[in-house]
Amino acid sequence: MKHVFTTSPVLVFSAFLILGGMQLAGQSAPDCLTCHNDPALQDSAGHKASVDGHTFASSVHGSLPCNACHADIKDFPHPDHIAPVDCKTCHADEATALAGSVHSNAKDHPCTSCHGDAHAIFPKTDARSAVYPLNVPRTCGTCHSNDGMAQKHGLPNVYPAYMDSIHGFALSKEGLLVAASCQSCHGSHHILSHKDPQSATYKTNIPKTCGGCHAKIDADYEQGTHGHAVMRGNLKAPVCTDCHTAHSILQPTEAEFRMQSTPICGSCHKDKLSTYHDTFHSQLGSLGGYVETARCWDCHGAHDVLAASDPRSPIAPANLVVTCGRCHAGANLRFVQYQPHANARDRKLNPALFYVRLFMNLLLASVLTFFVIHTVLWLIRARVDQVHNGSGQGGNHA
Amino acid sequence: MPELQEIELQHAEPVEAPTQKRYFTRFTRHQRSLHAVLFSTFLGLAATGLPLRFSESYWARKLAAGVGGFGAILFFHKFCALLLTLAFLVHVKDVFQRGIFHREKGIFWGPTSMVANWKDVKDLFGHMRWFLGLGPKPRFERYAYWEKFDYWAVFWGMIVIGFSGYAMWFAPFFARFLPGWALNAALVIHSEEGLLAILFIFSIHFVNTHLRPDSFPMDMVVFTGVESEEEFKKKRSTEYARLAAEGKLEARLAEAPPSWYVKFSRIVGFTAIFIGLTLLVLTLTAYFS
Structure with missing residues (x-):
């Protein structure tokens, strides 16, 4: 059932029938195609009124008669203007979900905007489908790569950012079907603003959203100080996207991410950033080209950041020799007395x-x-x- | 200075051929080589150390990107440091060899020693009085008090900067006998003392030794090793007088330096001064921004 619902069918345009006076109840496609197979067929307003019979037959709705969707066509000749197809007749759940979403006031037909040509709708597992995982970014990008549209709604132009991200690369370069694309995080029909507490992209929901794939990291995160704070309702504490960004996510071991990560932590931990800047770790590392020097998370951990007083923390006194020793071979107890955040002032x-x-x-x-x-x-x-x-x-x- | 007048009179006769300028040795080839290693590695250390010290500044980032990032800068910094350490050790060996094994007089004490003495204190105050027009210009020995200061500043600087630098380079090793906070202190000391050295050499040393009217635009003696009799007499009248009185002046006579060598030295020297002044400007802009 779900399979059929998620590839909701739409049949938009009016059709001319040549078989006069016929009762059209249970009208089959071949009858209508007598006229509508003509690729040049248009209605009086100049809209395309042709249907590719072969494609339609192989589509998810191929077994349905035309008036299953074009229900107002009762006989022939049918009126020039026919009602827009209402997909919710069959796909009621999706229609309800969509009605409460950010896309509810879409001017174009809300279903075909994403699912494409109403007579060529395929299951989302079919590479021809507009919502096949590898096609999703392009489908959403039709609108969300458009600067004018982005500005009008106060949205960032996310398409290029996503395409250059590690998720975008996995999807477009490797064809990795499980790589996160738009709907992996935002959902499909019931997309809500990130300001809505119900949204999958609302701040406190983000760890679970990302954790849908990154389960281990989510578990680690929830163990850590940041995870605890967010769960207590402290919205200042960072979630995944605060450090990794939402759309321009980089491979964390890459130089570019190592360069940008420290100021991100420092945007909250200002005093720590300032004392970090006084150290050789920062001086050598802050100028690019040499990214091996310790960044915040090399010592503090990334997802399960814990206070030094917690014995599980990599910066707990008992763990320092191991933690420092990861870079400084031969680090001993005296060596780890070095204060990476000393303040000479x-x-x-x-x-x-x-x-x-x-x-x-x-x-x-x-x-x-x-x-x-x-x-x-x-x-x-x-x-x-x-x-x-x-x-x-x-x-x-x- | 009556003794000097006497000496000048005595020497009125030997200097009979005024067409032939006489030159006297001030520095040996070995000393000049050490100075060359010292100033070239110092420029290298300054050029690679300053971007680290002021890693937040725009020019530091540009410079780092230009030479292939900070891996390259750090490598070059350590390379220069090793060379300079070697030069330092050679110099210390020389001093002890001359002073202890060869029992050469005047290394550790006396008019030709680098060790400060009462005359240096008098010269300092006398010089200051002369600056203010309150007294005659002092006459200097082989090494004037500011030259001794330069020497000891560099000597102390190399020990302090070198030691703190190696402590950071081989931190786990040094941590075997140094407390943890010493590693924090090492960077503070290294960078402050380095900054002092850079500011001092590129402003005070450059002006005192090269850019002041007596030597303008550059004192070539550290490259050629020799200076003319006229300059010797004027700049280090006491030494000149002492040598003359001891009859050792002739032993110091030297050939005039070949003109190609003077030209070559001048190019090297001006390049060094240019690099130094550029670094000075960059340092000051970073320091006050």
Whole structure:
């Protein structure tokens, strides 16, 4: 049953029948095709009124008579204007779902916009179908790759972002049928705004939505601090899309993602980002080309981020030798006393470092101040001497 | 300085052929080579260290991308560091060899030593008085007080920057005998001391040694190893007088440097100064932005 419902049939245009005076109850396709097989056939408004009989016959609705959908056609000749086909006669659940969705006020026929030619609807497992997994992005992209449309509804132009993402690559380059495409996350008929708490893309629902495929990561995430916070209703805590983005998802081991990930964490953890910037990890790593230096999640974990006080955390004191040792072969207990977020400006937190920095700054300031004064006075005096006594006309540069 | 006048009188006769300029050795070939290694590796270290220090700045990112990212920059930084360490060790070996094994006088103390003495203190204050027009210009020995300061600043700098640098490079090894916070301190020390070295060398050293009117635009003696009698007498009158009095002046006589070598040195020297000043400007813009 589901199979039939998800490929809802639509028969849009009016038809002219040549068999006069006939009762059309149970009218079969071949009768209508006598006229409508003509590829040039148009109605008085210039709309295409032809049906490819072969394609229709192989389509999901091929066994149905024409007036199963074009129910207002009772006899021949039929009126020039016939009523639009109402798919919900059969597909009531989908119609109800659609009516409550963001697409409910679609101007075009709501079903054919996505399912395509009403006389050529195929099951979604058929590569000819507009909603076959590999065809979905293109189908949705018909509207959602359009800047004007995107602006009008305040939506980002997501199609190119998706196509360049790891999901888009898997789908378009590898033909991976299980790769997430639009409806994997947004659903199909009952698409809701991400602001709607019922939506699969509402913030607190996102872990479950992504977890539909990434089950292990969802389980990890729910164990972690961020997962706990979101479940407690803290909407500031990040969900999958806050770090990975929604449509432009990158392979996390890629340089590009490693470069962009730290500022994302830092957008909430500002103090930690600032102290991270003072370290060699950041200095070496923040300029691209060398992405091996530790980023936030190399030490803190990515999905199951836990406080250092939690013994399961990779930054729990007992785990530091292992965690640091992943990059620093030979890390020992003293080595892991290194503070990756030390603040040399904070006397209370890092007194030793504070005074080291103070000493270095005083040294720098005093040496430079003294010598700048010394050199400027010298230059002035030497110049005066040069002008008045003709001395110091440069060295002879031997 | 009556003794100098006497010496000048004494030397009025030997300098009979005024057409023939006399040149005196100041630095040996070995010393000049060490200086060449020192300044070229220092430029390399500065050029690769500054982008790390100011990794947030625009030019640092451009520079990093230009040379193949920070893997390349770090590699070059370590390469220069090893070369400079080698030069440092060679120099320390030289000093101890001359001072202890060869028992050469004047290495650790005396007028030709790099060790500061009472005259340096007097010269410093005397020089400052002269700057303000309050006294005569001091006459300097082989190494003037600011030259000794340069020397010890570089000496101390190499130990401090070198040690902190190696502590970061081989952090797990150094952590065997250093506390954890020392690794944090290493970066603070390394970057602050490096910044001081860069600012000092590219502003103070450049002006004091090369750009001041007495040497403008460049003192070539560190490249050629020799300087003219006139310059020697003027810049280091006390040393000149002492050598003359000791009768050792002739032993220091040297050939005039070949003109191709002077030209070559000038190109190298100006390139170094140009790179240094560029880095100075970049440092200052990053520091104050």
